[in-house]
Amino acid sequence: MRVKKIKLQNFRSYKTLEVDFGEKNIIVGENTQGKTNLLEAIYMTSVGKSFRSKEPDMVFWGEDHFRIECGVENSHQQKIEYIYEKNVGLKGRKTVKVNGVKKPASALLGGFVSVFFTPDEIDMYFSFPAHRRRHLNVLLSKSDKEYSRELVKYSRVLEQRNAQLKNIAKGIAKESELEIWDGRLAEHGAEIIEKRMSLISKINKKLNSNYRKVAKDEKELVTTYVPSVSTDKKTKDEVWADFLEKLLASRKRDIVTGATNVGPHRDDVVMNLGGRDITTFGSRGEHRSAIVALKLTEVGILKSIIGESPVLLMDDVFSELDEKRRENLVKSFEGQQTIVTTTDLDHIDKDLRNDAVIYKIENSKIRKV
Ligand SMILES: Nc1ncnc2c1ncn2[C@@H]1O[C@H](COP(=O)(O)OP(=O)(O)O)[C@@H](O)[C@H]1O
Ligand SMILES: [Mg+2]
DSSP, rough: EEEEEEEEEEETEEEEEEEEESSEEEEETTTTTHHHHHHHHHHHHSSSSSOOHHHHHHTTTTEEEEEEEEEEEEESSSEEEEEEEESSSOOOOEEEEETTEEEOGGTTTSSSSSSEEEEHHHHHHHHHHHHHHHHHHHHHHHOOHHHHHHHHHHHEEEEEEHHHHHHHHHHHOOGHHHHHHHHHHHHHHHHHHHHHHHHHHHHHHHHHHHHHOOSOOOOEEEEEEOOOTTTOOSHOOOOOOOHHHHHHHHHHHHHHTTTTTTTTTTOEEEEETTTHHHHOOOOOHHHHHHHHHHHHHHHHHHHHHHHOEEEEESSSSSTTOHHHHHHHHHHTTTTTTTEEEOOGGGSOOHHHHSSSEEEEETTEEEEEE
16 A cells, blocks of 8 residues: 655645655654644545544635645555535535545545554543544444444434434433334444454454563553443344343433433543553553554554555654664564654664655645755
8 A cells, every 4th residue: 555645735734735755754844844734634535534623624724625635556546635615515515536536535444544643642542532432443444344334323323312312301202212223223333342342352462562662661551442231241142132231221311311321432442551551550651652552553453454554654753762662663664655754863763764755844845855
């Protein structure tokens, strides 16, 4: 998988920009010069939305639209266009095209596959369960179309069940009418939970050894899925039955709150380092290393599922690592296209520096050095 070229128009700090990429790429620039914005644009053509904000915030201030065009080379050559027009309709209009054909944004997932590390994500990951769920959802959707479909179905049923709960509270619907929604929710929910748990066990096979590459401490890193149903349930049917039971037990509370309080939309993921929850006890450095290890693990998992190396987008990943760990990290990039950013070329491993195309960004203008 390769990104050949990116063209931007009115995207964040970029009026216009055009960059060609090689196999290894380094983007160097001081803070606030536009490094993260550039990687964000590439990421968006891979996932169909940003990890950090909504489209209206991404339009160059004072302009009415942005346009991202990304030339990708994978098993089927692709041109991806991502256009957002701010003043069309109530929420603006987003248009996504692949090879000139309009597609829903969700169709981008699994086409051009990338893995993106940015320090901005560290705080989000350890602060918000919703972000951790989203991370799982995105990772699974990149490699499993069936998962994306189940997720869409689940969300629809969830909305309908929640509407029904509100109607029951208002006295315009009967409690017995919930049964049909409970059954469907449990059905799609069980699929989602099963796939998430199996992903987590794949992650754990490699997470710790990847952590060793980038962390100084010797503690063991393990991640665990915390589902709303019992973890000791083995088959999908058992998960389904247990989920139904939990929904029934939660029914009174659900009617009062007008929301479904159990299910994969409320599940969580925890990471333990040396047996302690890293969210609560981890240092900034440990959080950073854990996320880098997680990203390296994702690369391996995606590669084995889709049979191609995803593109690695690494935003300012080297600054806090010593020489040995920088070298370890660069070794794990072997065989895949890598785009890294840095504030200082001295932070980059020598081997990578020798192999890479180097770009300098200043004031959202880019030039080869
Ligand atoms: N919609 C926007 N229009 C114009 N500038 C923006 C917009 N959104 C963010 N910026 C600017 O982008 C700059 C940050 O760019 P960023 O890529 O995060 O820098 P860094 O090189 O530090 O990663 C900030 O100066 C910010 O003001
Ligand atoms: Mg940045």
